[in-house]
Amino acid sequence: MMQKLILYNSLTNKKELFKPVKEGYVGMYVCGPTVYSNVHLGNVRTFMSFDMIFRYFLHLGYKVRYVRNITDAGHLTDDSQEDKISKKARLEQLEPMEIVQKYTTDFHQILEKFNFLPPSIEPTATGHIMEQIETIQTILNNGLAYEVNGSVYFDVLRYNEKEHYGILSKRNIEDAIENTRVLDGQSDKKNPQDFALWKKAEPEHIQRWNSPWGEGFPGWHLECTVMSTKYLGEEFDIHGGGMDLKFPHHECEIAQAQACNHVNPVRYWLHGNMLTMNGKKMAKSTGNNILPEEIFTGENENISKAFAPSVARFFMMQAHYRSILDFSNDAILAAEKGFNRLMEAVDLSKKLKAGEESTLDIRSWQEKCYEAMNDDFNSPILIANLFEAVRWINLINDGKESLVQSDLDLLNLALNDFVFDILGLENSMDKNDDSRIVDGLVHLLIEMRKVARANKDWALSDKIRDELLAVGVQLKDGKDGTTYSLI
Template identity: 70%
Template sequence: MELYKTNQLKIYNSLSKSKEIFKPVLEGNVGMYVCGPTVYSNVHLGNVRTFMSFDLIFRYLKHLGYKVRYVRNITDAGHLTDDDSEDKISTKARLEKIEPMEVVQKYTVDFHTILQKLNFLPPSIEPTATGHIIEQIEIINDILAKGLAYEINGSVYFDVLKYNKTENYGILSGRNVEDTIENTRALDGQSEKKNPQDFALWKKADESHIMRWPSPWSDGFPGWHLECSAMSTKYLGKTFDIHGGGMDLKFPHHECEIAQSKVNNHVNPVNYWMHANMLILNGQKMSKSTGNYILPNEIFSGENNILNKPFSPSATRFFMFQANYRSILDFTSAGLEASEKGYLKLIEAINKLDKIEIGSTSTIDIKAWKQKCYDAMNDDFNSPVLIAQLFEAVKFVNLLIDKKETLSAEDLEEFKSTIHVFVFDVLGLQNEEQQDSSDKISGVVEMLINMRKDARDNKDWALSDKIRDELAALGIQLKDGKDGTTFSVN
């Protein structure tokens, strides 16, 4: 039987601002859409955090036995820069003297490479905005026909005030349109709009604009909120289960999506809105536009001004999951170092699992422990609490090896498989320690351990300590236990 039938999952819904019992539209199936990156520069760690949160959610939903269609788009057109109406992709192309689609390709590859290093599962569908121009034009036609958009000078804008007469623009972000009117006065640069809070569905391209498509209104490009509506509807239906993204997209982006889809399809597009919180650096949100950010590769290589040393992808992953996805997380060297130590401790325990001997009875309630792991994840994907339970498991492992506790064959098997499920399948961590110590290194170290044992038996402490210290200098730590010496590679 599928696990989702016995696990009641609760999800925090941004729309209701409360945790709700998750019930998919179609039993056993989940449709999930997450706003992906705009590929005009390298993804920074803040971007990655959001995607990582949804990678965890994707992984857990799959583990529960749901058939998940996970759609994460690539925004390769459509974002306006603030100084003019050129879009971000073509601005960058001019700066770098290359074709717009070359920029798109370059940073899409970068995005995929980074996510692969961090052991992400690929989404089911990864559609691009430029691949769905026709669908977007269809939606604009429909909204125009329904009288909730208007055309001016070849551009089409969504009429927010008219929409708000019958619907609630601000339902997600808790705003009301009147406030928006008062407070966008200073920023009202685009005078062709009827009202400052109207947003573009289609923008006419000027002469210098390279990325452009024909449409009934002008040669131009789609507005930046439209692609998500078009692609989510196309692949997941008019109403689907989960829509995710960063907290900063709540307004206006997701608000606009709701408005577009409601007009287009007459139904609420999303049942559960999920928003991942921001990653903070130097007390400020990480952001490309302010320059306050760090790139994943800079973390892995150590080439940055923030961290004292390099950190592996799994250590970085572990750091992220030690905080809840809905909490603001502060990125610091000390924080990463603490997480790395915890991660290594966990992996070390996993590598020792095979040393546990089967006992005749069980002195630990493995079923109760396992249930706590599920309870944590069922409570809005509470990864920090799951990790706390995994550290309980580390404690168990050491006690079992010391024979201070015992497990029956059946319980031991369940214990091992549960650890593997949560550490590798759900959290998506990798056993980096094991990969680093090849058979050859293991053989050499085992030989040195034997030599050291002889020295210790002869009370030749000088030689014994020399072997230990020189190995330590190479990053190989020896650990003397009751049943001999083991080692770990850092």
Template identity: 70%
Template sequence: MQPLKIQNTLTGKKELFKSITKGFVGMYVCGPTVYSNVHVGNVRTFMSFDMIYRYLLHIGYKVRYVRNITDAGHLTDDASEDKISTKARLEKLEPMEIVQKYTVDFHKILQKYNLLPPSIEPTATGHIVEQIEAVQQILDAGLAYIVNGSVYFDVLKYNETNNYGILSKRKIEDSIENTRVLEGQSDKKNPQDFALWKRAEPEHIQRWNSPWSQGFPGWHLECTVMSTKYLGEQFDIHGGGMDLKFPHHECEIAQSEACNHKAPVKYWMHTNMLNLNGKKMSKSTGNHILPQEIYTGNNDILSKAFSPSVTRFFMMQAHYSSILDLSNEALLASEKGYNRLMEAIKNLNKLESTSSSTINIEAWKQKCYDAMNDDFNTPILIAHLFEAVKYINLIKDKKESITKQDLEILAETIKVFTYEVLGLTSSLQTNDDSDKLTGVVELLIQLRKEAKENKNYALSDEIRDKLLEKGIQLKDNREGTTFSI
């Protein structure tokens, strides 16, 4: 079997994976900022690391997976106010009320897409003391300075002895964060410097006491502090979306080096973007979809609702480091593929074994592991799963034969990769329930039809809307009404 290799964005190379402590893996992934609904692109990132987490567990590692919640202001260096406070004033809520609302939403969505919870989900506000200590450490190391109650990391000074740009491969002169700051508005010595602690303006709601001012920590600091606290000064894997590579992850490395004088992470992993209909997603252009709109079908770009498992299958059909384009057509194609896979798994117990095999199942199984060991190559794994679908259909038609033992290996392997590793949920496990559900929905469709015939449109609309709230979409067409769950 091929050993596990990981594309390390720090070195730009695919490297043999060797954990710092044998048998154990420490993995940190930058979590969401909980001031708005989770973006579907973020769902893809978290789903990719969920698959990685699942595979590491499957091959026997004990994994401590830490994914944080950013619930203190997600600020840019020179922002006079942070996003959580802004939203709080707009909606007239306490910041922690906003945080609670969107944390619940985040968990609900991830659960819907069958993501396992991380081992630890620490919050930024729960680690203010540690962040203040880290700022002090960086000040003591002479790599930060105080201006008007705010503390900034001295990037140029750090770069004299270290390499600021080691991850993003940016030169120091190109590493100026793209913030719209008017001349003279910033307290920073150099435009590259970033905030470790910001003094709070009077209107700022979230604030804590510190030796420098009443204020709040810089965004980059929480990940450094929480990863160090739970995984140690050096740990195995740090992940996130590639948009976080600079400045966020570059700053994390600099802060850790300043505090602990060692590189914090062995393998940096970055997931790629999710586009919509060939274009970047953006709320302002309307080229945008929420994760819940995919399974309710409640978005004009979709012809129907797609189940979370179909969407998950669609995402797993691309390598985590490739750009993926979401579209109605792509989801329809994935739905067909997913159904074909489920159908084959259902057919497994109809297969009859014989005294000899005409298929080399061990070699096939090996290829599945080799695909995953090659930097978690899920599209290749899925291609192998479809090879198994072909075998199953041929065996069913008596065109190939298989022994009892090989059949057990085939069934076990296809199920392990489909459910345990890719994290798909079976459309079969709930067959009884789904039959009942279909019956109930058909009954409601009939009642709605009668309501319409009696010109009771309010009731007919209510049935449609209430079903949609539950994720069941009705579509009226010439032949009658169809539904998707």
């Protein structure tokens, strides 16, 4: 069921009709994580947006090749010329590949809990060193890079003579020159804005590979150019990532691809917006931060209880992927109420009895749902339409509206498509009856403990808390009451 789909293209800063390179096929590349730490919630939001987009293309009947890489080498830190993975390996006294394995596993486990579909291909930077070396050599041969003391740099000014470095970020080269800060180790460059294609490995650098220019490691920008074009071709449909990657990372990707293949590599650039917390930027240093796992356990002072992964997913789907989204305890509590209302209605809809006539226009409602998704994947408008269906389901259940069987079947099919297949939500109550029983029993004991405390029966109160802890249930007393998490 191919639909007319409109995308907001960051390259042109306007909405455009989606026309794939090859009819019926979609090639999509999304910049994956640099695996040196636990994946944070802002990253999850970006990947979740593209999981929804992936799901929608599949629902429309496209054959999709979705490539999302793993950066396991070459990502320099902001304040030095040290690779993030090598730095973490040195701090934790582990091999770099131990760091990579540890945090790649964490990344996959978190995304699985959020019900992500796996990408078609998940290439790693270290698995494509030879291709990166070949690409560097091609750019050198084309006169758009230079080698100095074992490192190779992209010549931005030379490239800008014929192409536009800044075409995506809408920066001009003069501003780039003026605003480029000088870092240690950049004295080898012809110009400060030139970026590394290959870096010479200093004696203390752990990750290193042989190359025609000596032992070193690839530049971060180069990895994505090589892996995207290897698996999707010199020109492909969609490149996605967070807005923070637009410059310099994605800008450099365009320049490298143009310098190597003489073609603009991507038709549509899609960028997800940032996630804030309590109205401020997330930061570990200030404590204004939360990890996905802490949402599931409730073990973070910024939230009052634990939340199911699908509740957190629903919370994120309530905002458009290009909008800033603010996470707070009140916001996710409200999302949980909305999620539960939606799931209860989905369950109730399956039990509705058909009437003799249809007093509601289900086909028109279904079309509105598609119109929302076809307008740059507008998930909040889709959710608003889903709650219109929730209202209808309750009216039908109360006997105030009715649907014939064929319309009732269409309603249930559409709900399944949009709620589960496209938004990727899971009905946790329906999925695991045992968990509902456990939840009910624990809350019963919490209420008994509350009564005991009110009666100053501290012995019974402590006994309930300690016995639950002994079987892996940890109680957490807060200003809004007592919550629990499984440990």
